[in-house]
Amino acid sequence: MQEQTDQDLVKQSLRGSEEAFNELVERYRDRVFSLAFRMLGEAIWAEDLMQDAFLRAYTRLSLYDLNRSFATWLLNLTARLCLNALRDHRTQAKYIEQVAKGWNPELPTLEELFYERERNRTLHRLLQRLPPEQRAAVLLHYYEGYDVKQVAEALGSPVGTIKTWLYRSRESLREWLKQEGWGGN
Amino acid sequence: MGDTNMNNCEQWEPALHDYSEGLLPPELADRVKAHLDSCEGCRQRLTEWEQVGQLLSELPMLPAPVVPLQVVQERKPLFHPSQVAALWFGIALPGAWVLHQLAATINWQVGAGQNWFLQGLSISPWFDSIRHWAERLTSYY
Secondary structure, eight states: OOOOOHHHHHHHHHTTOHHHHHHHHHHHHHHHHHHHHHHHSOHHHHHHHHHHHHHHHHHTGGGSOTTSOHHHHHHHHHHHHHHHHHHOHHHHHHHHHHHHHTSOTTSOOHHHHSOOOHHHHHHHHHHTTSOHHHHHHHIIIIISOOOHHHHHHHHTOOHHHHHHHHHHHHHHHHHHHHHTTOTTO | OOOOOHHHHHHHHHHHHHHHTTOSOHHHHHHHHHHHHHOHHHHHHHHHHHHHHHHHHTOOOOOOOSTHHHHHHHHSOSSOHHHHHHHIIIIIHHHHHHHHHHHHHHHHHHHTTOOGGGSTTOOHHHHHHHHHHHHHHHHTO
């Protein structure tokens, strides 16, 4: 049986099919969660943001342009939600507090669940040092494979600004990786 | 002798970045390439930048927790967005129109001096108002 396209599922979902929307969630939740985790740095926060992203997608599905990529639309939405969350200091403080308190001690850390190479962990930690906008640009460009114009569109910033952010971020990461002993490998 | 001076190389950096991203026009890309051919420092920098980009692209995708899917389900609004317009035009607006007509009728009753509160329990004014409604309705078309 031929797999339905995202657009088919969106159309069905707009007609009220919950199954169709669930299928979209199933298809994209790993990508949305991963982007949120890389942006926010905390699994608990990323989990909540993933819920917000899908909820937002559901309520705004009628605004999605069927001629464009659903993945891009959803990831743009996720990136903007992450930026808003990072700008909201109260939300940030809440999650930092929850993480510090061991909010859900039964939930294993991602590192325990999924083995990541040491370098990936270092890179993930260093990513959190970048200013949120630069982090979003870097992740959309290098991690999600957007071109510079798409990143500019997603973040609502001029192409020149995105190029500068990418340049500065890559240079900062290069320096920090070197300081951590990963340079030139 | 190539451009090995550090200050000079720092000036090249933004162009070098755009070069590595394939964002430069051909003539400028040729100039950067010529500089790279003669500058070991910039070649090294370019390699390291490309490694950073490579590492970022290779960050593993993480499996999302399974539970939130149910939570998303629970947090969904009562009505699907596609139903909201139908509810609005099918129930809310007609309801508001009926209430408005009722208020207008009462107002007309009072304004016409037919204060039915003072007419005991007679319900005849209601029949008048219904007739009035019907007249108003039919006069629209």
